[in-house]
Amino acid sequence: MQKEYNLSKNQKIIFDLIDKSGGPMKAYSILFNVQKKGIKAPLQVYRALDKLVEIGKIHKIESRNAFIACQNSSCQISKATAFSICENCENVSEISNSKLSKYLSNFSDNSGMKYSKYNLEFFGLCKKCKSK
Amino acid sequence: MQKEYNLSKNQKIIFDLIDKSGGPMKAYSILFNVQKKGIKAPLQVYRALDKLVEIGKIHKIESRNAFIACQNSSCQISKATAFSICENCENVSEISNSKLSKYLSNFSDNSGMKYSKYNLEFFGLCKKCKSK
């Protein structure tokens, strides 16, 4: 289980918002939504986001500049992330596939580089959008 | 083989710059470098970049907001990209590994989604940076 209780005030406000939204959220949309809670400046949002990413509570969807709550209850894989992204409705979900993560975590090529982290983003049309 | 001859003027200027640089370049750094060639505005750069990405001559490194020339001579894989990124020196290289690309191109999970595209970014320390 994750420890949520040691998030700071701003971190908790922002995590809860993202988590409840159920999807990816952008920084300035987050800012707008937490202004009533006293978080007024972009930097306050970005600092919380940085920390939440660092501890694996959320992930950044790089191709969308958006942040999504980690959907793996055990959340040990913040350094090994994979997402599926619908190019039509922009729905995003985290892929949790042990074969895939094992394959990628063990991947090495002839560059002499040892990879400590990866991020994979798949694109396509989700079920709903495909059937339209 | 790629057809280079049908790039437009701006596209060619910008592709040549990125290609010769040998690494990833950021949009405004590109802009600065092509101002002497008459490209004055961000939009001119972004339009050329968009087109070059679309036709697979360059790829965007999403985690870095940077663009790199495609390093696969046959360049049929602009919809299936993988990069290795050194977190210390920011060196980026395109991974061209047929097993990996086959594995990912054929990947499917139980979401009912058919993936038409992916982007994978590996992070770590390159040989040089590791030995410091």
Place this chain on the structure above:
DNA sequence: AACGTTATGTAATAATATAACATTTATAAG
């Protein structure tokens, strides 16, 4: 040459993210 498509030029502005500095709160060590 007329048409549609692609590319260009230009100005303004939107969206995303960080720097710099002052202060406060939490955590841990003595």
Place this chain on the structure above:
DNA sequence: CTTATAAATGTTATATTATTACATAACGTT
């Protein structure tokens, strides 16, 4: 419990990345 240190906050300004809107020009086809 108090001092030291690290982590978090608050605030202003600014840097960086990217797009909208509109006008014009060049290219490719028939």
